[in-house]
Amino acid sequence: MTAHFPILQVIIPLLAAPLCLFLRIPRLVGIFAILVSAAAFLISCGLLHQVITQGVISYEIGGWPAPWGIEYRIDTLNSYLLLLVSGVSTIILIAAQSSITKELPENRHTFFYTAYLLCLTGLLGILATADAFNVFVFLEISALSSYTLIALGTDRRALTASYQYLVMGTIGATFIIIGVGFMYMTTGTLNMYDLAERLPSVYGSKTVLSAFGFLIVGVCLKLALFPLHLWLPNAYAFAPSIATAFLAATSTKVAVYVLIRYIFSIFSIDFVTKSLPLGDIFLTLGLAGIFAASITAIYQINVKRLFAYSSVAQIGYMILGLAIGTQLGLTATLLHLFNHALMKAALFLAIGAVVYRIGSSQLHHFAGLGKRMPWTMAAIVAGGLSLIGVPLTVGFVSKWYLVVALLERGWWPVAILVLISSLLAVIYVWRLVEWIYFVKPRVVLDDVKEAPLIQLIPIWMLIFANFYFGVDTRLTVGVSKLAAQNLFGVNM
């Protein structure tokens, strides 16, 4: 059984998704979805344990040997991310049942869970596979299901947001498949590790350079690197809250993973930094994204959009870590993948609770909620503090490592810029805090109660995780360092 974990990780949610359509009762579907996600989480725990004790796991689907068959390869990097994605997904699903009752009509609930599980499948598949075309397949699965998830939002703008995301996402996916196609043309293989062996001999050819170019642009569209981020704010703002929480915590992280895989495991870091000035490009775009997005966030009146722009800024940090080009820089990026997922999942779930109670996520509707929904608001403040990077939170851990990595590279002006940007985060977070606690509500809020317990529990579980992993960094820092070491080391 455990030998088949790599494929079970993906198959279980994949098969569960259409099964949802057979279970008519939405309540049952909700519980079923939680169980499926929990099963995926347990499998990922098992995989991480296996990888740490026994080393890289290589699994051939159907027994067909690679590179002709599709190989799933689990190493430190993807088992860590599998754990993150499945874990966050399970916690978010606990709140889902309650949250979507107010945001989606009853007959759509089953669709929602189906799309959610398909999205989970797609993300887990991208993480687990070692076949370049398989990545594209799962990328499309996750993308199409995310478009569906977003379009299910109550606001009519959800449809346009989903359409915008669809257009840009399809361009991105098309670029990726073009890149994969070019690579296949020159090497004759689709297996990542086989590609890594065969590509060096054709590095000089224009085809390979174009392949790399297309791949990078395609993935950067998916991970919302500035200025390819235009789909993200609307998508996050108008999707159902649970969908936003899930997508914000996972989809861009998985896209960053794909980027890392391509740069380190398929092409090599030497090729990447020498043939293309990727380090400089990422540095410029990363910094531009951080500042542009943070400043835009300050002026938002829709809180979901505010945190969406904040996500774009945080992705900028991750790209910055890659731009540094050292092991420490990659460690910082990997750390932030995990930490940011925790932060944003908590924040968006809390905002989802607010939407559940008052039906809006506009900033001025938060006035006076400090008294009516104390626990939810406290969660927003705690998540905000983590975003700012207050010590003892995960945000601080990420910031520390990023600044150390920048100093090690000698880029202390960039370190100063990073610290200035966290002050921008203080501004947009504190603006929300002031509205929550200092402004008198304009409407009568007597019937607004605290969020239901079923939503508060996952929110506070994630907040607790924010603080726990800010103090006990053995898992996150340990695994990130190990993964970075492996990626910088000789390819497998």
Next chain:
Amino acid sequence: MEWAPETMLFMTMLVPALAVIGIIATGDKPNLREGVTLTASCIVIYFVSNLYVVVKGGGSVAWSSPDLFPGLALSFFIEPLGMLFSLVAGYLWLVTTVYSIGYMRGHNEKNQTRFYACFAIAISSVMGLAYADNLFTLFIFYEILTLSTYPLVTHAGTASAKQGGRVYLGVLLTTSVLFLLLAIIGTWYVAETVTFTKGGVFNSQTPVIITASLLVLYIFGIGKAAIMPFHRWLPAAMVAPTPVSALLHAVAVVKAGVFTVLKVCVYIFGLELLSKLPTADFLLYLASATVLLASIVAMRQDNLKARLAYSTVSQLGYITIGALLATSAGVVGGAMHIAMHAFGKITLFFCAGAIMVASHKTEISDMHGLGRKMPITMIAFFIGSLSIIGLPPTGGTWGKWFLMTGALDADKYLIMIVLMVSSLLNIAYLLPIPLRAFFTVKKPEEEVTIEEAPLPSLLALSFTALGCIALFFFTQPLYELALAIL
């Protein structure tokens, strides 16, 4: 019952934190709630005093957590300066709680539970800061202190409170994130350790440009020490209720700032390296400018709390000067001034709050003849002023004495002149207040309904005023602690 020293160290931080739970639980029973705070502060005094006995006897108290980051742990070690600071903060918490009871009830303040709870968190973080053994631990508690005092500063919930809170948080977070964190990470990167070590952590090979820049980053980064131009948060924080201003901004928050300055100068740079750094002189003159400019601005303030706020900015400059002089007398003077100024300023703020509760007056020009109605308060004010000015028989004398000696030792005659001129300025902005209160006649059309301050507040301010005098005569323990720093 015998407590292990490490347990006691832990308890000084844990007890206030646990008190928070007690305070919130008894929120709707005010007497019980205040009882929780009073009990907690007595327990803290008990532990801090016992720790003092242990440390005086030569024992070393240390505790370290498992690593938070590889190579960095939350670690604590009681050295003399930390002991001094924790003693001051611990004793004055009890006194301030007594005062707060009088003030908050006399003023009919709302949200008192939140007030006492945040106070307890702030004290807990002060204890953690005082005993921190490395910059990482110190930074954690430094930030917790900033965040836990924000609800106290914005207690009133009004628009001006919100604005004051913005300036407070803005200046403190900007300096701590942009400068202090960068300095700490820079130190970590260059010296590979951030543990406080006698003689400093930098070895002789470190390029001067790096250590000199780090010094500038540290001094600007420690915003709580209120060196100009990062002093604006102090006057802005005066929008807080007076007990907050008294303990936190005359004693705990600002002292955390200058305490950090002293620790960085003595244990990260080391006095020997400090005396050689080119930027130390620049910062010394900046601190002197702060001392003089803040005093001049203080003279122009009519609002009593604002005047006291600028006076604090000026007095903190003294301690920073003491640290940057890089002489042992300067450090001794700075350390002693932490205690002396604490008692003096807290007395002055207590009186300011008492005046506000009893007579609703906040502007100095209104305070004619107050001395007749509130004699104890104004006498206490007078004693506190003497301590700030540095005249016998108050403790402030010793602080100034050693600072002057330190300046002499470093051959910095300009600094000596600055200190002397500043004392004159202190007289100019402090003495008129009690003089006006006692020796001018109040305008006949004013009501005569002013009485002395509420009893708990009166007790508190009398205690601290007597403390100022006591510190003149019974300075020896303090002096020995300060001497033991080096």
